[in-house]
Amino acid sequence: MFGLEALDLARMQFAFTVSFHIIFPAITIGLASYLAVLEGLWLKTREEVYRDLYHFWSKIFAVNFGMGVVSGLVMAYQFGTNWSAFSDFAGSVTGPLLTYEVLTAFFLEAGFLGVMLFGWNRVGPGLHFFSTVMVAIGTLISTFWILASNSWMQTPQGFEIIDGRVIPTDWFAVVFNPSFPYRLLHMATAAFLATAFFVGASAAWHLLRGRDNPAIRKMLSMAMWMALIVAPVQAFIGDLHGLNTLKHQPVKIAAMEGHWDNSSGEATPLILFGWPDMEREETRFKVEIPYLGSLILTHSLDKQVPALKDFPKEDRPNSTVVFWSFRIMVALGLAMILAGVWSLWLRWRGGLFRSRPFLYFCLWMGPSGLIAILAGWFTTEMGRQPWVVYGLMRTSEAVSNHSVTQMSLTLVSFVVVYFVLFGAGIGYMMRLVRKGPVTHEGQEQGSGGPGQHRTPARPLSATEEGMDDDDNAANPVRN
Structure with a gap:
């Protein structure tokens, strides 16, 4: 394929899938913490603007979270399919680290995500807020283990090589390798900034189209304070x-x-x-x-x-x-x-x-x-x-023994499927963004909170609220 070797195609395939994947966890990390802040401010002040923003961004978070999980699974399988020599050599380090991520972060997120998304009118305010915070913490724990694994590949320590395989001798040294603290802080901060500018751009889009309300202003204000x-x-x-x-x-x-x-x-x-x-x-x-x-x-x-x-x-x-x-x-x-x-x-x-x-x-x-x-x-x-x-x-020593034809076919398949599947998901998520938050100004103070009567915050609920009429929703002056 274009004079490329199987190694080149394997690297291109992994670069493509990881580049697609990293977009979703980055937004998930930032939005999870943003939602925790919004709900905390709503519980403290009872200002409707925070509640409205919470419901708006929780839908976008749910769609983004789902795409992140799916794209992440593909990467994990590639370690065995395309990089089997690497897995054989370093799997005793990278395997447990990824397992710890599943056992701690993923189980924590999965356990509380349902309460966070569907429990707004089914559980008390304290439990719902706790669930949102746990999901946010789960995303950060996931970042911790993924960066520990990748940082070890950059600055390996805490191991011996026995019979051609890496054997961990000091797990503390493996996890807290020399580059890990800096890379963890750099990535987590980058995720917060990426989310801030995503939120800020959403607010700017609505303001430029004439939709000016307290929720939109609050989005832009919070994003710019973060920046x-x-x-x-x-x-x-x-x-x-x-x-x-x-x-x-x-x-x-x-x-x-x-x-x-x-x-x-x-x-x-x-x-x-x-x-x-x-x-x-x-x-x-x-x-x-x-x-x-x-x-x-x-x-x-x-x-x-x-x-x-x-x-x-x-x-x-x-x-x-x-x-x-x-x-x-x-x-x-x-x-x-x-x-x-x-x-x-x-x-x-x-x-x-x-x-x-x-x-x-x-x-x-x-x-x-x-x-x-x-x-x-x-x-x-x-x-x-x-x-x-x-x-x-x-x-060159880490790649699996695949032919150029095999790698070419899988690479083309990945590109087609990813652009169709995730293109549709991203398109749907952007339609939610264009719709903007639904404001409830003037409602009775304290109505619609956790444990109180309100339509649950369903990830796909925006489609039931006239999302197709984006122009009218975005410009209330014309309505």
């Missing part, structure tokens, strides 16, 4: 993560920076833009700032950053891909910080909900968090190459 506070924190976590990567995976940093040679003895510049050429072993058309690379990565003006030529050719990742995926992630992170600062200035001026340039900016920033997550994962995973377990097992 203002969390985006700079994410930048700080990213800096710590970069320093950790420099210590444990220096060749990845060299590839991210497109830095080839230290023979000059000078401090390392920061290359803003350029095209790393793997054949010519240089970064062409580069625009650089002297000393700044050393300042950012070593926090000094004289130390050098490791260069790609310091490592054998066979141990170098593809700098062209890693260089640009890293810059896409950083650029979007800076845009998130800009959005937060801009929103603060508009709050002060009293124009947060009326500034059309800002609302359009928020709308276009809607997918920015998800794109940044994908770019970050490409940087991490492509930067680890040619290793599947860093320093222990090469990717």
Whole structure:
């Protein structure tokens, strides 16, 4: 297939499925915590706006959660079908970690998800809120175990190799490997930011179409507070993560920076833009700032950053891909910080909900968090190459013995099925977003809460409320 080998197709297949999958858990993590905050605020203040937003976003959460579970199962099976040599080599570590994720996070989420989605008028307010919090905690526990497994592949420790297999000797060291804390914080924060901009873009869309009510305003306000506070924190976590990567995976940093040679003895510049050429072993058309690379990565003006030529050719990742995926992630992170600062200035001026340039900016920033997550994962995973377990097992040694024909057919099948199945799911979820929250202003204070009479929060209930008439629902001025 296009001159590709079975290994290339296996990598493409896994990259495709994991890229599709990561979108759903990222939104699930953020929305679960957002729902817990909304219900907590409703219980504290009894303001209808929080209740209305809870019911609106719980439907979107349910659809997103279902797609995340389905897409995640496919990835788990691929370890055995396409990467059997890896499973044989490192399964004694990755298998239990994924099992712990199922036994703790997935069972916790499954146990309380039904109460959260269908128990609004069937259980008391305390139990319902507790269920929502447990689902939110479950998503974070799931993140913990998945990142522990993936981080161990980046910075393995706590094991011995006996008869060609990894045998764990210290589970604490396995789980809390050197890169794990930084990667866990970086991913969880990224999920919160991705959700914030998803929520903010939804609010901006409605405001631009003339639908201005307290629920829509609250969505935008909460999203921009999250951007203002969390985006700079994410930048700080990213800096710590970069320093950790420099210590444990220096060749990845060299590839991210497109830095080839230290023979000059000078401090390392920061290359803003350029095209790393793997054949010519240089970064062409580069625009650089002297000393700044050393300042950012070593926090000094004289130390050098490791260069790609310091490592054998066979141990170098593809700098062209890693260089640009890293810059896409950083650029979007800076845009998130800009959005937060801009929103603060508009709050002060009293124009947060009326500034059309800002609302359009928020709308276009809607997918920015998800794109940044994908770019970050490409940087991490492509930067680890040619290793599947860093320093222990090469990717070429981990693949199953499949033919090019077999891998081509399965890859094409995955692409077709994913775009049909998940395309329909994403389309339905976006229709829910376009419909917007149903407001209940003026109702008796305290009505419709957990344990009180109200239609249950069913995931598909929006279809029963005239969702097809999106234009009329989105612009009440015309109704």
